[in-house]
Amino acid sequence: MNKKRICGLICVIFIAGMTTTSLLVIALNGREIVQDVVVQNPDGSKGTVFVVFRPGLTGFNQDIVNEYIRGLIASDWRVEVTTSSLQTPTNVTTYDLIVLGSPVNGAKPHESMLAYLARADFEGKPVVLILTSGFVGGPGLGVFENATTDANGVVISEMQFQIFEADARSRAYAAGTEISLGT
Structure with a gap:
């Protein structure tokens, strides 16, 4: 040849x-990734947190969300965790705090998270947003915040993490330990 x-x-x-x-x-x-609601730290006395996340292709988003959850548990929160899907519960009346974690997908949160937010009504509850990306999240955080506000959530904290950040996991853990509802 x-x-x-x-x-x-x-x-x-x-x-x-x-x-x-x-x-x-x-x-x-x-x-679609469907996961049953899993209770962590069932005897937590600080309140109950509902965590909804979308596992990403690399596992980075799940790692960051898990570190945030570890921080919540270290601060004695009861945590209930599931994935964003068509089966994700939308009744949030029993929760004190909602945490949403999504990877960036096309400069916005993953479609399954946006679909969940379109169905949910957070009833004015406080919400923490966690957005992860391979590089720069772009306008993703603004899209995430707007969709959460449209679902009647009150965003009290929003964080972005890039996969190349050396301290991303420790930063997520620390943020979980520091969250306060001011009560």
Whole structure:
């Protein structure tokens, strides 16, 4: 084979590989992830927190949300955790605080989180927003805040974490320990 044909073959293989990878990422990112509500620290005395998150493709968002939850538990909160899906409970009357965690997807929170927010009514409850991204979240936090406000949530804290941040996990844990409702 001559060099042109080899180069052309390599280009075709590369393009086919990239196309296949892109289609897999799109399919994996779009699937619904349903998780039952899991109670952590059931005897927490500070109040009850409802955490709704969307696991990302890399696991980074879930890691950050879990560190935030660890901080809440260290501060003696009862925590109930689930994923954003069509089955996510929208009745929040028994919760003192709501925490929402989503990776950035197309410069906005993941579609499953936005769909959950479109169905939910937070009844004026305080909400913490956690947005994670591979690089820069762009306008994602503003979109997240607006959707939460439209769901009658009162945003009391919003945080962004990038995957390359060396202290992202410790920052999330510290934020979980420091949250206060001012009561």
